Amino acid sequence: MNSYQNLSMSEQKAEYGAVRARFEAFKSRGLKLNIARGVPSKEQLDLSQRVLTDLTAPEDYFADGVDTRSYGLSDGLPCAKAFFAELASAPAENVIVGGNSSLNMMYDAVMRTMLFGIGGCEPLVKQGRLKWICVVPGYDRHFAICEQMGIEMVTVPMLADGPDMDAVEELVRDPQVKGIWCTPKYSNPDGTTYSDAVVRRMAGLKPAARDFRVYWDNAYCIHDVYGEGDRLAPIYPLAVEQGNPDLVLQFMSTSKISFPGAGVACLIAGPNDARDIRRLLAVQTICPDKTNQLRHVRYFRNAAFLKEHMKKHAEIVRPKFDAVLNALDAGLGGQDYVRWSRPKGGYFICLWVMPGTARRVVELAAEGGVTLTDAGATWPLHRDPDDSVIRIAPTRPEVAEIAAAAELLCVAVRLAALEKLMGQ
Amino acid sequence: MNSYQNLSMSEQKAEYGAVRARFEAFKSRGLKLNIARGVPSKEQLDLSQRVLTDLTAPEDYFADGVDTRSYGLSDGLPCAKAFFAELASAPAENVIVGGNSSLNMMYDAVMRTMLFGIGGCEPLVKQGRLKWICVVPGYDRHFAICEQMGIEMVTVPMLADGPDMDAVEELVRDPQVKGIWCTPKYSNPDGTTYSDAVVRRMAGLKPAARDFRVYWDNAYCIHDVYGEGDRLAPIYPLAVEQGNPDLVLQFMSTSKISFPGAGVACLIAGPNDARDIRRLLAVQTICPDKTNQLRHVRYFRNAAFLKEHMKKHAEIVRPKFDAVLNALDAGLGGQDYVRWSRPKGGYFICLWVMPGTARRVVELAAEGGVTLTDAGATWPLHRDPDDSVIRIAPTRPEVAEIAAAAELLCVAVRLAALEKLMGQ
Numbered sequence: 001m002n003s004y005q006n007l008s009m010s011e012q013k014a015e016y017g018a019v020r021a022r023f024e025a026f027k028s029r030g031l032k033l034n035i036a037r038g039v040p041s042k043e044q045l046d047l048s049q050r051v052l053t054d055l056t057a058p059e060d061y062f063a064d065g066v067d068t069r070s071y072g073l074s075d076g077l078p079c080a081k082a083f084f085a086e087l088a089s090a091p092a093e094n095v096i097v098g099g100n101s102s103l104n105m106m107y108d109a110v111m112r113t114m115l116f117g118i119g120g121c122e123p124l125v126k127q128g129r130l131k132w133i134c135v136v137p138g139y140d141r142h143f144a145i146c147e148q149m150g151i152e153m154v155t156v157p158m159l160a161d162g163p164d165m166d167a168v169e170e171l172v173r174d175p176q177v178k179g180i181w182c183t184p185k186y187s188n189p190d191g192t193t194y195s196d197a198v199v200r201r202m203a204g205l206k207p208a209a210r211d212f213r214v215y216w217d218n219a220y221c222i223h224d225v226y227g228e229g230d231r232l233a234p235i236y237p238l239a240v241e242q243g244n245p246d247l248v249l250q251f252m253s254t255s256k257i258s259f260p261g262a263g264v265a266c267l268i269a270g271p272n273d274a275r276d277i278r279r280l281l282a283v284q285t286i287c288p289d290k291t292n293q294l295r296h297v298r299y300f301r302n303a304a305f306l307k308e309h310m311k312k313h314a315e316i317v318r319p320k321f322d323a324v325l326n327a328l329d330a331g332l333g334g335q336d337y338v339r340w341s342r343p344k345g346g347y348f349i350c351l352w353v354m355p356g357t358a359r360r361v362v363e364l365a366a367e368g369g370v371t372l373t374d375a376g377a378t379w380p381l382h383r384d385p386d387d388s389v390i391r392i393a394p395t396r397p398e399v400a401e402i403a404a405a406a407e408l409l410c411v412a413v414r415l416a417a418l419e420k421l422m423g424q
Numbered sequence: 425m426n427s428y429q430n431l432s433m434s435e436q437k438a439e440y441g442a443v444r445a446r447f448e449a450f451k452s453r454g455l456k457l458n459i460a461r462g463v464p465s466k467e468q469l470d471l472s473q474r475v476l477t478d479l480t481a482p483e484d485y486f487a488d489g490v491d492t493r494s495y496g497l498s499d500g501l502p503c504a505k506a507f508f509a510e511l512a513s514a515p516a517e518n519v520i521v522g523g524n525s526s527l528n529m530m531y532d533a534v535m536r537t538m539l540f541g542i543g544g545c546e547p548l549v550k551q552g553r554l555k556w557i558c559v560v561p562g563y564d565r566h567f568a569i570c571e572q573m574g575i576e577m578v579t580v581p582m583l584a585d586g587p588d589m590d591a592v593e594e595l596v597r598d599p600q601v602k603g604i605w606c607t608p609k610y611s612n613p614d615g616t617t618y619s620d621a622v623v624r625r626m627a628g629l630k631p632a633a634r635d636f637r638v639y640w641d642n643a644y645c646i647h648d649v650y651g652e653g654d655r656l657a658p659i660y661p662l663a664v665e666q667g668n669p670d671l672v673l674q675f676m677s678t679s680k681i682s683f684p685g686a687g688v689a690c691l692i693a694g695p696n697d698a699r700d701i702r703r704l705l706a707v708q709t710i711c712p713d714k715t716n717q718l719r720h721v722r723y724f725r726n727a728a729f730l731k732e733h734m735k736k737h738a739e740i741v742r743p744k745f746d747a748v749l750n751a752l753d754a755g756l757g758g759q760d761y762v763r764w765s766r767p768k769g770g771y772f773i774c775l776w777v778m779p780g781t782a783r784r785v786v787e788l789a790a791e792g793g794v795t796l797t798d799a800g801a802t803w804p805l806h807r808d809p810d811d812s813v814i815r816i817a818p819t820r821p822e823v824a825e826i827a828a829a830a831e832l833l834c835v836a837v838r839l840a841a842l843e844k845l846m847g848q
Contacts, residue, residue, distance in 0.1 A: 037495070039494060039495055040494070042482070042491060045482065045491065045493045045494065046482050049481075049482055052479070052480075052485070052493075052715065053477075053480050055476070056476075056477050057473075058466070058469065058470050058473055061476070067466060067469065068685065068686070069469045069476075069683040069684070069685055069686050070463055070464070070469065070683065070684045070685050071461065071463055071684040071685050072685065099523045099524070099712075099713065100523070100711075100712065100713040101709045101710060101711070101712075103708070103709055103710055104708055104709040107707065107708040107709070108708075111535060111539065114539060115535065115538060115539065115549070115573070116572075123549075125539070125547075125549045141707070141710075144707045145707060147707075148540075148704065148707045149539070259493040259494065259715070260493070260494045260495040260710070261492065261493055261494050261495050261496065261710070261711045261712075261713060261714050261715070262492070262493050262713045262714065262715040262716070280572065283531065283565070283568045283569060283571075283572045284527070284528055284531040284532075285525045285527055285528040285531070286525060286527055286565075286684070286685070287524075287525070287685045288523075288524065288525075288685075289523065289524040289685060289686045289713065289716065290685050290686065291476065291683070291685070291686040292686070292713065292716070
């Protein structure tokens, strides 16, 4: 079938009737599916159940010379620091291990910079107008932090190999620009992994503001789904090499390795920032939950073990990604106003529909029983200027459900496109 | 023996020689004891080991219709809200259950008020000079939060039945006064429990600042050591009754019920504050660790079960409190320049030594191998104007060690007093 723009008006009308009928048939199936959020399935969570059960006796909870059940070590358990240090190719003394949420650690990092400043600079709250670089499409929860803090968001497009670094380098010449959100591997939602060249340029930025930081949300660092997946260059050594040891605040977690709500998160800072953050953190809390840090380290041991563990996740996730991609190929192949990502890992497939129709597609999908992430969510303030990005999060439901949801999505994409073309 | 002030100079000199000899004898024993921080002993932690081991199968982690291992419920698990609501005599919808640290929840509450305001008021960072009421002696970590935030601390003395409420009522007429720290039961360090009348007056405050809040750190709400212990009136109903539903931010935790580093903490706010905090919190984190919330609720069930559990703690703690009190009675009885508390629960015994000698006592104790909380720690900015308060935290070491530490402490108190009297 020709792409819809190339149809005559009468062909569009005929096609509209056919697609509408398919849509109504879907509706009558009474689907109730949700592919809105990047959440592992129960089967994936069960892979790590031993994390929760391996430590039993009181003595099992002793490590690094302390009883992890008790107070102390506000920046985390040494063995947990070492665990994340290996993953990040950074020194363990730069690692601060926290609670279950890397988002919380990002939020707190921004909050501290607002209230106390970073790198010896004035608190951001005293600096007037503040700006932040947001790579688009991006992660809604990153943008929500800026929105809550009253920080103006400036967008930079994602290219095939990462953010448009020419644009980033230009923007950081503005001293009001204080940060950039990055999800460098299998970026949310488009699945892009930053190339070595992009990582090197990011690590070598020479921002006008001494308190500018790269917020490096390495959420999917080892979350490969197809084969060996993509390779991401470790940023810390590249920052040090280019004279920027304190440029990057890196975040990692086991949220999608073990449990989304009960994993362990960390922050990896430069040496000066790590020292300053530790000092502030010691007033905020006596310690994170070290028992959960120990549970994770005891079970996952090291990067080599983790890699094997992630293969089990991949076995579960791959058929789900395949189901979406097969449905998109079958349902939208040849429609050249639409394209989608084919990531080698992470949690999302990104769909760019006919400009001006994303909201309508989400609305139609909801009508057909499939909940998608809100259209616009991948842009600051929920404003996708092209109204074209749709994020698909296929990990939680069963394969058959995902196939059905993706099939309906294709019908919704076609229907919205026809409505648009026909001026409805 | 006469109290030292009543001795003649030659008697003082003779006594100094005798006490100095006892001190040297202690030193030669090479003690290495720590009674500085309020930390449960390993034996106490082991009482709750089943919290960590009772839930094993994946299905054990399902509750309230969710898989607690996964994302969701940024303000906590409903059954955990109900658990704390019962303890606080407050509605479950006012409860926000968090991670392992009530201190972190207090810090975040102050941080939010600084950055975003509370009760619809301007953020504190935009309000210029800020003041906070600190009941003295008090908890060093409360004061450290004010210090870090740049908030001026105004002290109010603790009386026999709680803070000097005349002084508090006078101070809150100042619109720059934004909060008060309270540990209403078994107050840290002096062990005072606020009387019903004091709780009622606190709950009925009419502060000039609409964004003034009572920070009610109910850390030792059921931590009775002797008999039935003290009774603390629940503050929430009294605040509502007096037209102040949003006056109090109450904090509780299981830190000294289960595990200091791996328990569950909560914040109980008024209805409007709870709504506003929830909205802000949903940006800060996707959720707290709900698995740990569930572990605690499943094991501890309700207030009645908890009460029985706390009796086991009391059995372990009581001989330690007794050891300190017996040593103080034996070692300092008759010395009328010194007094100490006899709390019915909590974690501390407070000692008021001869004014101007507390620092020296701590120094001498350290020389003799016993680490005490820093003198001054119980006052804002570590400045005890009388240099007389010493906090004793006897829960962690063995009874025999505590007896030895307290005995040495008595010798140090005497030695420092004699040095002072003799003008050394």
